[in-house]
Amino acid sequence: MRRLVICLSLLLGAGDCLAEFSGNVAVEAVTFPEEAQFEDQFDENVTLSFEPRWEGDWNDGDDQWSVELFMRADNKDAQREHADIRELLWLHFDGDNEWRVGINTMFWGVTESQHLVDVINQTDAVESIDGEEKLGQPMIHLKRYQDWGVLDFLLLPGFRERTFHAKEGRLRADPVVDTDQAEYESSAGQQHVDYAFRFSQTYQDLDLGLSWFDGTSRDPLFLTGSDANGDVVLIPFYEQMTQIGIDAQLFYLDWTWRLELIHRRSSSAIRDAFIYGFEYTFFGVLDSSSDIGAIVEYSYDNRPEEQRGVFDRDVFVGARFALNDAQSTEVLTGLLVDIEKYSRNFRVEASRRVGDSWKATLEVQVFSNVALDDPLRALANDNYLLLEMAYYF
């Protein structure tokens, strides 16, 4: 403990414990070519983000610490201007046990188009539309290595609310979500302590994970209410839930088969859902060093239509291009089609290193054929083109 205190006191100076400082600063420019659906929404925006990280260790690496922050400055979307502690972690190795205490991110799952099993961290929904940006979650996490598998035990005190775009922001819900009025099923509210457990093991070409979660659902339901000005708003309502999850990935020749399956019980619904699909990789296409992966995924959700979200019964067809060049150029593109409403979402994400320290990212999202009764309707005019230049240090 004394070493830890010394370590912390050394943070501002130099010392053994202060090992590394790294991170990135990025400028993001986005343009929405179609006229906004709602009043006051902007058409173009330029924002700035900063993601610093510090890490170090002591006791010959048996103890590690790390801090990672995220900040975004946004002049037009007040809800997207935010800061978050992504990581504030003490990690202790003790033989076959690993203890993590603090704020951290933990990802579960295998599928590409959407994620079902992954329920530990809240989605930082203002950051990206694909739900892959997460808010830091306070946790006490024990990882235990056994010969027959790896066990994760998590105690999750403190709940993080999902972020939502402001009234002026593009990609917002209709009506706008008022996070200030968020409600909880549990009387403990944000102080409810959640539990989670996971078993995972690799059996040669099969990766298997079984997970269990009991606590506040990261996915809110929405109640209709009104804000201080009397405008109609959506109020997030966070239920209690229990979820059992299975994730599996099987490698066979140039095929990768993926499955995520959940059974979720809450007061409002019993939800059974799965995503199932494959990726087939064409290596060294046309005698080049490029690889192309063809991805097909199908998702299903048993809940009645009025309870389902967007793209809960859909097919995703996509392709991943990896040029394997010195600039690590990669392109992921795909089409998500709702198989009942036929709403479509087409996306392209491409990235490439520029020089030694810069990375350029291009993202295009197109929403088309959106049905009038589809919850996706609020985004119907929000096709966008986004360019990010990030400087890494």
Added chain:
Amino acid sequence: MPDTRIIALLLLLALPCSTLAQDAQQRGLEIAQAAKAYDRGFTDFTANMTMTLKNRSGDTSTRLIRIRTLEVEGDGDKSLSIFDEPADVKGTAMLTYTHGLEPDDQWLYLPALKRVKRISSRNKSGPFMGSTFAFEDLGSQEVEKYTYNYLRDEPCGEWTCHVLERFPAYEHSGYTRQVVWLDSKAYRLVKVEFYDRKKALLKTLTASGFAQYLGHYWRPGSMYMENHQTGKSTLLEWTDYQFKTGLTERDFSSQKLKSLQ
């Protein structure tokens, strides 16, 4: 009657030929086995690697990678690569369980997503980090990965080298043939020529600056891989070799990738 005589003559000529060929194969295999035996027992090592990529017009880019390797008895080695540069991939870690003829197992930790992904690694001919080294050039040298053919002994710098041909026995190799120069004293891999699927010379690897560790194991200080067809080259410079550092199987668990620094 004349026919049988010709056949007999042909048989007489062919017999020593095929015995010679068998001898050359046997000798090649024995040298490969001796090379593997010489390096056996290193247990584990760690090292730092600076990788300098150069394209045809002379532009360079640099990667800094920390390497940890665990010797596995009866199978290919386990190896971890931790990237420190370029900055945008800092913290990325790649774990590989190499195997003889079977495809390797491979995992990638992506710090931006805080996610460990298992990746398909059947394609051994793909480039490593955009360099002129393919994954198959960097994996552990298991005897059963190739069939061999001894060619000759010849001087190579200050040493005498065995020159062998080897032919990949595993699937999805980018090569039809390699010609290998191994020194006859300590089986140091001095030079390799790689011939592509069209049997044309594709690349040449030259290793130099060998140093001995624990009084036995030799490792090169630099490895230079030139691609004759694209004009690209890659220089690997190895520093801070440490052997028998106490690494264990657990240190090479895919779930450990997230806690590497």
